[in-house]
Amino acid sequence: MTRVKPSDDIEFDSEVPLLIIGAGAAGLCAALAANESGVDPVVIERDAVPSGSTALSAGLIPAAGTRFQREKGIEDSAKLFAQDIAGKSHGEADAKLVQVVAASAGPTIEWLADNYAMPFEVIGNFNYPGHSAHRMHGLPSRTGAELIDRLRSAAEARAIPILTGRTCETLFPDEDGFIEGVEISGSETIGCGALVLACNGYGGNPDLVRRHIPEMADALYFGHPGNQGDAVLWGEALGARLGSLSGYQGHGSVASPHNILITWAAITEGGFQVNREGSRFHDESLGYSEAAAQVLRQPGGVAFDIFDVRIAGVARQFEDFRNAEKQGALIIAQTLDELAPRIGVPADALKEEANIEFGKPDRFGRVFEKKLEPPFCAVKITGALFHTQGGLAIDTRARVLRKNGKPFANLFAAGGAAVGVSGSQASGYLSGNGLLTATVLGRIAGTSAAKL
Numbered sequence: 167m168t169r170v171k172p173s174d175d176i177e178f179d180s181e182v183p184l185l186i187i188g189a190g191a192a193g194l195c196a197a198l199a200a201n202e203s204g205v206d207p208v209v210i211e212r213d214a215v216p217s218g219s220t221a222l223s224a225g226l227i228p229a230a231g232t233r234f235q236r237e238k239g240i241e242d243s244a245k246l247f248a249q250d251i252a253g254k255s256h257g258e259a260d261a262k263l264v265q266v267v268a269a270s271a272g273p274t275i276e277w278l279a280d281n282y283a284m285p286f287e288v289i290g291n292f293n294y295p296g297h298s299a300h301r302m303h304g305l306p307s308r309t310g311a312e313l314i315d316r317l318r319s320a321a322e323a324r325a326i327p328i329l330t331g332r333t334c335e336t337l338f339p340d341e342d343g344f345i346e347g348v349e350i351s352g353s354e355t356i357g358c359g360a361l362v363l364a365c366n367g368y369g370g371n372p373d374l375v376r377r378h379i380p381e382m383a384d385a386l387y388f389g390h391p392g393n394q395g396d397a398v399l400w401g402e403a404l405g406a407r408l409g410s411l412s413g414y415q416g417h418g419s420v421a422s423p424h425n426i427l428i429t430w431a432a433i434t435e436g437g438f439q440v441n442r443e444g445s446r447f448h449d450e451s452l453g454y455s456e457a458a459a460q461v462l463r464q465p466g467g468v469a470f471d472i473f474d475v476r477i478a479g480v481a482r483q484f485e486d487f488r489n490a491e492k493q494g495a496l497i498i499a500q501t502l503d504e505l506a507p508r509i510g511v512p513a514d515a516l517k518e519e520a521n522i523e524f525g526k527p528d529r530f531g532r533v534f535e536k537k538l539e540p541p542f543c544a545v546k547i548t549g550a551l552f553h554t555q556g557g558l559a560i561d562t563r564a565r566v567l568r569k570n571g572k573p574f575a576n577l578f579a580a581g582g583a584a585v586g587v588s589g590s591q592a593s594g595y596l597s598g599n600g601l602l603t604a605t606v607l608g609r610i611a612g613t614s615a616a617k618l
């Protein structure tokens with residue numbers, strides 16, 4: 167039960183300088199940054215082992231101007247990155263926050279690499295829609311599981327306590343909104359000097375999804391089930407300002423029925439999507455997030471990614487893709503005539519869609535540049551909700567704001583708990599905005615909270 171109760175004269179069972187709720191990327195980056203600033207944080211995590219949506223992700227973090235980019239001769243800048251984020255969000259994202267996040271992403275990646283030995287590299291063999299440069303930084307396995315494991319090991323190496331198997335339920339603010347402490351799992355109370363909410367959004371709470379994102383109310387939720395919207399519920403009760411609650415990251419390429427992510431490289435490298443009638447239905451080049459609702463509107467709520475074996479080679483760098491292939495999700499055929507009956511779509515329609523005019527906008531506005539060559543590949547896919555983008559409004563120091571725009575004295579938020587930089591629509595999500603705001607704002611939240 168998520169609650170807010172007046173602190174009155176409560177005697178806490180224990181006292182810590184800094185409490186962090188959630189041990190995903192945001193919470194652990196906050197913990198590491200606070201620890202470096204000389205404060206001993208304590209992290210509360212509901213799961214037995216930290217995983218969160220971070221572990222489910224591909225672990226790709228966008229950042230501009232890094233040495234990893236320079237090593238590959240990639241020219242990029244924080245300014246260009248900020249423009250890309252702002253443009254994709256249709257100008258809705260808070261401009262100051264966008265600037266800070268874009269400028270701090272490169273230093274954050276290098277901080278993780280230098281201080282915690284994370285072997286990042288830039289993905290150079292394909293790009294995501296909306297990014298003007300190759301700037302996705304990933305770990306060798308291209309999995310978020312590796313990212314969270316490395317963050318957890320880093321926290322353990324610094325002896326940062328992560329109290330697992332404990333759910334934070336109640337916040338105790340004083341009459342000025344200063345958070346005196348929290349109650350954990352209905353028993354233990356912990357007093358704190360500052361509190362960082364890093365417990366992600368409300369994707370795992372069907373009532374909140376139905377209320378704020380009705381178009382995804384019946385969609386498969388692909389994120390971490392423990393993300394129940396506690397930050398938003400506490401924020402509502404505290405009188406915090408909330409923003410972009412209808413915003414979300416969807417994904418229009420989840421193998422069905424295998425429920426495994428098929429990288430959007432299958433599309434950006436020249437692939438396309440058809441429905442059961444063999445017809446394309448949207449401009450796939452806009453992005454995977456907005457594609458989710460498009461796919462769900464097709465007959466049966468499914469469609470097919472159509473690509474070729476060259477693209478499959480690019481996609482195989484992702485463990486998820488390799489797993490999907492192992493589980494039989496990938497259909498390969500020498501010709502479209504052979505492929506069509508194997509996936510149950512009319513061959514004539516499929517061939518017509520594959521007969522692409524290159525270099526000029528098609529009927530949806532997409533401009534194709536790369537030609538598919540036989541053998542051809544197909545994966546049956548559906549659309550899913552990955553995570554929510556709305557949340558607690560924060561300033562550039564990650565301080566949670568009240569309805570009047572003034573910050574709470576000792577309350578911070580980062581990652582999916584805070585309002586993102588994607589605005590209020592699925593189409594506002596630029597690839598990587600999730601881990602970007604988790605790692606960068608997590609680090610900022612930890613540093614700011616430590617200063618208290």
Ligand SMILES: Cc1cc2nc3c(=O)[nH]c(=O)nc-3n(C[C@H](O)[C@H](O)[C@H](O)COP(=O)(O)OP(=O)(O)OC[C@H]3O[C@@H](n4cnc5c(N)ncnc54)[C@H](O)[C@@H]3O)c2cc1C
Pocket residue numbers: 187188189190191192193210211212213216217218219220221222223224225226227228310332333334335364365366367388389390392393394396415427552553580581582583597598599600601602604
């Ligand atoms: C399949 C998938 C692929 C993705 N790929 C990418 C990608 O490649 N790049 C990218 O940028 N983004 C990606 N994302 C989004 C990204 O995973 C999230 O934006 C990011 O992990 C959010 O980090 P977080 O720390 O805010 O939340 P999480 O990692 O979800 O951590 C929150 C933690 O808080 C805990 N918690 C919640 N409530 C409480 C409570 N009351 N008490 C105690 N603990 C609590 C949860 O158990 C959880 O461990 C992807 C998402 C999915 C689902």
